[in-house]
Amino acid sequence: MQTLRDTLLVFENQLRFTFRYKITIVMGLVQPVLYLLLFGPLLTKLGDMGRPGDTWQTFVPGVLVYLALFGAGFCGFGIIADVRSGVIERLRVTPVSRFALLMGRVIREVAVLLVQSVIIIAVGLLLGLRANVLGILSAVILVVLLGTALAALSLSLGVALKSEDQFAPLLTSATLPIMLLAGILLPMTLAPTWLDVLSRINPLRYIVDAIRDLFADRFATWAVLEGTAVSVVLAVVCVAVGMRTFAKESA
Amino acid sequence: MTMIDAQGLARSFQAPQGEVNAVRGVDLKVEDGEIVGFLGPNGAGKTTTLRMLTTLLRPTAGTARVAGCDLLSDPVGVRRRIGYVAQGGGANPAEVVANELLLQARLYGMSKSEAGPRIADLAERLGLGGLETRLIGSLSGGQRRRLDIALGLVHRPPLIFLDEPSTGLDPTSRNQLWDHIRGLRDELGATVFLSTHYLDEADALCDRILIMDQGAILVEDRPEELKNRVSGDAVTLEVAAADVPAAQDVVRGLAGTRAVNVTGQTIRFRADHSSRSMIEIMRALDARAVDPISIQVDRPTLDDVFLTLTGQSAAATSARAA
Ligand SMILES: Nc1ncnc2c1ncn2[C@@H]1O[C@H](COP(=O)(O)OP(=O)(O)OP(=O)(O)O)[C@@H](O)[C@H]1O
Numbered sequence: 201m202q203t204l205r206d207t208l209l210v211f212e213n214q215l216r217f218t219f220r221y222k223i224t225i226v227m228g229l230v231q232p233v234l235y236l237l238l239f240g241p242l243l244t245k246l247g248d249m250g251r252p253g254d255t256w257q258t259f260v261p262g263v264l265v266y267l268a269l270f271g272a273g274f275c276g277f278g279i280i281a282d283v284r285s286g287v288i289e290r291l292r293v294t295p296v297s298r299f300a301l302l303m304g305r306v307i308r309e310v311a312v313l314l315v316q317s318v319i320i321i322a323v324g325l326l327l328g329l330r331a332n333v334l335g336i337l338s339a340v341i342l343v344v345l346l347g348t349a350l351a352a353l354s355l356s357l358g359v360a361l362k363s364e365d366q367f368a369p370l371l372t373s374a375t376l377p378i379m380l381l382a383g384i385l386l387p388m389t390l391a392p393t394w395l396d397v398l399s400r401i402n403p404l405r406y407i408v409d410a411i412r413d414l415f416a417d418r419f420a421t422w423a424v425l426e427g428t429a430v431s432v433v434l435a436v437v438c439v440a441v442g443m444r445t446f447a448k449e450s451a
Numbered sequence: 452m453t454m455i456d457a458q459g460l461a462r463s464f465q466a467p468q469g470e471v472n473a474v475r476g477v478d479l480k481v482e483d484g485e486i487v488g489f490l491g492p493n494g495a496g497k498t499t500t501l502r503m504l505t506t507l508l509r510p511t512a513g514t515a516r517v518a519g520c521d522l523l524s525d526p527v528g529v530r531r532r533i534g535y536v537a538q539g540g541g542a543n544p545a546e547v548v549a550n551e552l553l554l555q556a557r558l559y560g561m562s563k564s565e566a567g568p569r570i571a572d573l574a575e576r577l578g579l580g581g582l583e584t585r586l587i588g589s590l591s592g593g594q595r596r597r598l599d600i601a602l603g604l605v606h607r608p609p610l611i612f613l614d615e616p617s618t619g620l621d622p623t624s625r626n627q628l629w630d631h632i633r634g635l636r637d638e639l640g641a642t643v644f645l646s647t648h649y650l651d652e653a654d655a656l657c658d659r660i661l662i663m664d665q666g667a668i669l670v671e672d673r674p675e676e677l678k679n680r681v682s683g684d685a686v687t688l689e690v691a692a693a694d695v696p697a698a699q700d701v702v703r704g705l706a707g708t709r710a711v712n713v714t715g716q717t718i719r720f721r722a723d724h725s726s727r728s729m730i731e732i733m734r735a736l737d738a739r740a741v742d743p744i745s746i747q748v749d750r751p752t753l754d755d756v757f758l759t760l761t762g763q764s765a766a767a768t769s770a771r772a773a
């Protein structure tokens with residue numbers, strides 16, 4: 201109960217900064233919307249790309265995962281300033297649980313991601329995406345789990361590195377292969393065997409494929425099961441890592 | 452109750468050029484209601500000690516009970532009962548003063564309605580009145596420092612750790628802070644453990660002083676005792692030219708005088724401090740019919756103590772290294 205209250209307190213505080221800098225939410229949306237508008241139409245000529253479901257049912261899930269990766273995945277950048285100004289250390293002396301200190305920030309990222317996802321799905325629907333409500337809702341749950349995992353991981357990386365100069369190059373060089381190996385832009389069904397096999401070490405691949413199945417109205421598939429399992433495990437592991445980092449003295 | 456009871460507290464860091472033993476086995480006891488000053492040159496290990504006692508750093512050796520809770524097994528209990536103002540502060544420059552104070556109060560479990568009057572009172576006492584709506588990043592250095600202090604005190608902790616609280620404060624704010632710290636002890640019974648480089652501050656404020664150097668506590672005592680221990684009073688005696696040899700004889704003949712130094716008509720020496728020593732000197736001079744032109748007695752300052760102690764230890768280290 202206390203933890204819930206404290207989490208909300210940190211969340212509320214963080215959210216105020218989000219509202220103060222609304223521009224960052226809008227900026228975060230520009231790229232995914234551009235992908236939808238300027239890249240999506242190219243794919244419609246490709247047909248089903250070896251997957252069940254049409255082009256938009258394959259492509260919009262990729263954009264959602266892209267959004268999580270490049271939005272929540274980069275949120276650790278912002279905590280570095282708080283480490284440097286002593287804010288994090290000040291919070292760590294309070295009796296507030298480390299879980300609340302972490303999750304208050306994670307939930308803010310997830311809330312932003314949620315709003316952005318709704319916008320992306322709406323734009324997708326306008327462009328010709330067909331998906332039913334249940335599919336969209338379950339897809340959003342997977343996106344939320346992924347966002348939780350990536351935000352927690354990114355925050356602990358920021359706290360551990362304590363330097364924007366290290367954080368930025370490390371993350372940009374890590375996210376590109378992660379994005380390519382997840383089959384975000386084009387599905388891995390188009391890939392040669394070696395690439396398909398290689399992409400299976402990337403947890404994001406399972407999540408994209410699960411969301412694709414959900415959008416295509418296919419609920420009882422291996423991909424959905426795998427994607428759900430992967431996102432739950434990923435979220436639990438990353439939050440645990442994040443809590444450790446927040447509890448550690450280097451923070 | 453003993454508010455801080457530490458035994459063998461030690462902390463080392465792995466640095467690229469080898470291990471740094473920042474704190475090497477500190478024992479300390481602070482009783483309820485004491486104001487204790489923590490002095491020592493840069494790099495002595497004061498901040499590291501404070502960070503261990505406030506649960507931020509895990510000691511590499513040793514144990515401590517802080518505010519009745521074990522540091523290692525009940526860190527949350529410790530956190531609930533202490534307030535900490537870090538040397539570098541901890542206010543968020545992107546936040547507004549009032550919001551930051553409210554957040555801090557609420558993180559310590561206060562409700563909004565409880566926090567309001569408490570914050571207003573504290574802001575008033577620490578000279579933050581009128582700054583509530585300002586962005587923290589836009590405050591002056593001293594205003595920012597006062598806010599840091601307010602953040603550490605807003606929940607009225609029974610045990611307060613202040614790491615160089617008065618750095619950057621003007622004389623008025625410093626006096627205000629001293630009054631406030633005394634008030635915390637006198638009115639709320641708080642215990643205060645503060646580090647400082649201002650010896651006059653330690654002297655004016657602290658019941659007891661610890662001097663740390665190179666990770667170890669060199670001495671601890673009441674300010675008065677420390678001064679007595681080191682040097683005694685500095686006495687400057689001026690006599691007529693003809694009286695100089697006689698006066699010098701008298702001074703050298705008295706018990707407890709040393710470091711006698713004569714320049715022209717002025718005789719300088721150190722004398723053990725006692726409220727009667729001057730009377731004895733005057734009587735002895737009288738007996739030899741010496742009539743002093745002037746006599747001045749200076750109590751040693753903590754600066755003398757500090758320089759003598761830490762200077763000695765620095766000399767000892769370089770001797771060891773050689
Ligand atoms: N995280 C760290 N990693 C490596 N060395 C450290 C670390 N923190 C402190 N030290 C070293 O430990 C020693 C003690 O530092 P500390 O900050 O406790 O000194 P201090 O007495 O507070 O000094 P000052 O008066 O300058 O604030 C110094 O030599 C410092 O360089």
Ligand SMILES: [Mg+2]
Pocket residue numbers: 497498499538614
């Ligand atoms: Mg220090």
